[in-house]
Amino acid sequence: MPKTQPNLYAFPSGDVLAQALRAYVIQSQNAGIERHGVFKVAVSGGSLPKTLAAALLAPSSGPGDVVDFSKWEIFFADERAVPLDHADSNYALVKAELLDKLPADQQPAAVHAIDTTHLGDIQELADQYEKTLVASFASRDSVRLPIFDLLLLGCGPDGHTCSLFPGHELLREVDAWVAPIEDSPKPPPKRITLTLPVVTHAVRVAFVATGGGKKDIMKQIFDAGAGLPCALVNEAAGDRCSWFVDEPAVEGVTFPRRAYL
């Protein structure tokens, strides 16, 4: 069977990107709710939460354009081993950008932050977060991998995503759902992350990358296929993977763009 390609959607402005991202997330939300009554989504930190908030907090334009946070079960694609109110915490960022801005009747069904009693032992931190996934996605014996409805990911300027870094041995992890990393090249060094098999098994994976600072790595990911973590996701997920980028981020990239309809 021929391998499918990821969808590369490039937009002239952040506003247009946010509108398309909103439509895509709502489509994914509705499919998840239809499938199992909730929407199981994992989010990243970095630059993503701000763009996501711009997309999701916009007023609804009609009955087909409804973000129903009360059906959302939110997980973290990766997290830093810091307290939940620390400036480096991905949870703190998502809370400040998005969760704190939701009205009382639109609080998510669940927000799965890390259990901070395990900050000193990141293997334990990862194990505990994996147990959180097991509790939501059924037991590890009956489900080989959790299948998220959607992963909302960023792409670092080195091609990392989640806390999966180029050339790191964690890219070869095949068993664990959640893994610790002690030597992240980007600070802080201690983190936990969803593993590559979990990322690539999601129903949908969406990357958001904006700004000219990403154009060199985007060329490597799309035109050179250089074995970078983001490129590995593209390769394994194919057309289940969609990129929402602005024009500066893909300047010089020859990989064909698709129109977002």
Ligand SMILES: O=C1O[C@H](COP(=O)(O)O)[C@@H](O)[C@H](O)[C@H]1O
């Ligand atoms: O360290 C991290 O970086 C990536 C990418 O961040 P960005 O600011 O370049 O978009 C992010 O997706 C990840 O969650 C975070 O822990």
